[in-house]
Amino acid sequence: MDTTTHASPPAATGPLSLHGLSVEGVNQCVHCGLCLAYCPTFSELGTEMDSPRGRIFIIKSLAEGRMSLSDSTVRHLSLCLDCRACETVCPAGVPYGRLIEAAKAEIERDRPGTPGRRLFRWLNFGLLLGHPRLLGLAASGARFYQASGLQRLVRKTGLVRLLPGTLPAWEALLPPVPAKAERAAPPPLTPAEGPRRARVALLTGCVQSVIFGAHNRATARVLAKNGFEVVVPEGQGCCGALNAHGGDHERAVAMARQTIDAFEAARADAVVVNTSGCGAHMKAYGHLLADDRGYAERAARFAASVRDVAEILAQEPLRGPLSPVPLTCTYHDPCHVVHGQKIKSEPRKLLAQIPGLRVVELTESDWCCGSAGIYNLTEPEMATRLLHRKVSHVLATGAEAVVTANPGCILQIQAGLGAHQAAAIRVMHLVEILDRAYGAAGGGR
Numbered sequence: 259m260d261t262t263t264h265a266s267p268p269a270a271t272g273p274l275s276l277h278g279l280s281v282e283g284v285n286q287c288v289h290c291g292l293c294l295a296y297c298p299t300f301s302e303l304g305t306e307m308d309s310p311r312g313r314i315f316i317i318k319s320l321a322e323g324r325m326s327l328s329d330s331t332v333r334h335l336s337l338c339l340d341c342r343a344c345e346t347v348c349p350a351g352v353p354y355g356r357l358i359e360a361a362k363a364e365i366e367r368d369r370p371g372t373p374g375r376r377l378f379r380w381l382n383f384g385l386l387l388g389h390p391r392l393l394g395l396a397a398s399g400a401r402f403y404q405a406s407g408l409q410r411l412v413r414k415t416g417l418v419r420l421l422p423g424t425l426p427a428w429e430a431l432l433p434p435v436p437a438k439a440e441r442a443a444p445p446p447l448t449p450a451e452g453p454r455r456a457r458v459a460l461l462t463g464c465v466q467s468v469i470f471g472a473h474n475r476a477t478a479r480v481l482a483k484n485g486f487e488v489v490v491p492e493g494q495g496c497c498g499a500l501n502a503h504g505g506d507h508e509r510a511v512a513m514a515r516q517t518i519d520a521f522e523a524a525r526a527d528a529v530v531v532n533t534s535g536c537g538a539h540m541k542a543y544g545h546l547l548a549d550d551r552g553y554a555e556r557a558a559r560f561a562a563s564v565r566d567v568a569e570i571l572a573q574e575p576l577r578g579p580l581s582p583v584p585l586t587c588t589y590h591d592p593c594h595v596v597h598g599q600k601i602k603s604e605p606r607k608l609l610a611q612i613p614g615l616r617v618v619e620l621t622e623s624d625w626c627c628g629s630a631g632i633y634n635l636t637e638p639e640m641a642t643r644l645l646h647r648k649v650s651h652v653l654a655t656g657a658e659a660v661v662t663a664n665p666g667c668i669l670q671i672q673a674g675l676g677a678h679q680a681a682a683i684r685v686m687h688l689v690e691i692l693d694r695a696y697g698a699a700g701g702g703r
């Protein structure tokens with residue numbers, strides 16, 4: 259493949275694509291502009307090329323060979339959060355998420371960057387995300403770095419600033435890694451309590467499993483309380499969502515195949531996911547593997563079986579007894595739950611059933627908090643603007659806790675509250691608060 263060219267070959271005829279990834283959906287755009295008012299980057303910058311309509315124009319022009327990947331086009335495309343708020347409001351059904359993922363893959367191919375950047379991406383996307391054991395070792399290393407006081411020393415002495423490239427930014431955002439016991443996965447099988455509703459297979463995830471193992475265990479407990487037998491399939495790893503959002507298409511495809519293999523063996527009625535980006539991505543496996551003769555049918559079947567944890571729990575009223583949770587909270591909709599999976603009422607329905615819990619609606623609850631995968635690392639300035647906007651809305655509610663459903667949002671909002679001297683406001687996963695209502699002390703254990 260020639261990576262030295264700066265423009266896609268002209269595609270005078272045939273379906274529009276960028277290096278084999280279809281962007282035919284650009285033709286569905288009727289340029290009505292309804293999406294503009296819902297786009298966070300357009301709202302902040304006010305420029306057409308930082309709006310969905312502007313980016314669709316760029317992607318179409320690239321695919322038709324009428325425009326090249328200049329610094330400016332790369333900038334406009336890279337600033338997109340892939341939050342998919344534009345998809346939710348688009349009356350023409352433009353599949354914007356697929357378009358921007360194809361565009362980001364094109365940027366990665368055309369501009370792989372310095373050898374250092376390529377090595378860093380390979381270490382993260384290829385090595386760590388692709389190998390759960392190595393990710394576990396890296397988590398242990400990060401835990402030692404934090405718990406031994408080394409992190410404090412490195413920050414205090416300014417040594418951190420000597421790290422190359424974007425490493426200082428990554429270091430600054432390194433979340434507290436819990437001790438190994440706290441990172442434990444749920445048991446391989448959690449039996450259903452009461453009348454059995456179904457057998458479900460739980461995705462434990464990559465980053466989720468090392469930072470928020472407690473959320474996975476809480477998810478298994480809450481599902482079991484509601485009549486689900488929960489199995490944790492062996493051999494599962496990263497679903498590939500971070501790779502796909504970061505433009506690493508080939509590895510995303512390989513991870514999708516591996517995930518399907520692992521979960522099919524569990525013979526479950528549904529696949530349950532408690533991280534929004536993973537759920538939205540796995541629901542799109544059918545599209546991702548549509549041209550793969552060995553996997554296309556299996557991928558479509560698998561995708562149809564994926565359920566967000568709120569989605570599956572809200573199918574029936576929560577089974578009691580539920581203890582009171584005397585708290586005022588507000589709910590932040592993760593983009594890939596509300597826009598990627600169109601799940602909005604279900605989490606609210608579940609929260610409304612918890613006795614003693616008061617839920618206050620959040621202004622712009624479905625606007626991105628700036629986390630967006632690794633966006634807060636690659637585009638820190640815009641991410642910070644959106645985070646301040648989110649935190650100011652949270653503070654206006656007077657809530658004691660923010661409930662959400664995605665590890666990236668939790669870390670981002672926690673960091674934002676800390677920066678506003680409001681770290682006392684707790685940020686919780688939906689399953690933590692449900693688990694607490696079922697008797698777990700202070701949320702997940």
Ligand code: SF4
Nearest residue numbers: 297338339341342344
């Ligand atoms: S995905 Fe989000 S940031 Fe990107 S164009 Fe759509 S609304 Fe704007």
Ligand code: SF4
Nearest residue numbers: 287288290291293348
């Ligand atoms: S709302 Fe849909 S059709 Fe209208 S400009 Fe935006 S993407 Fe195009």
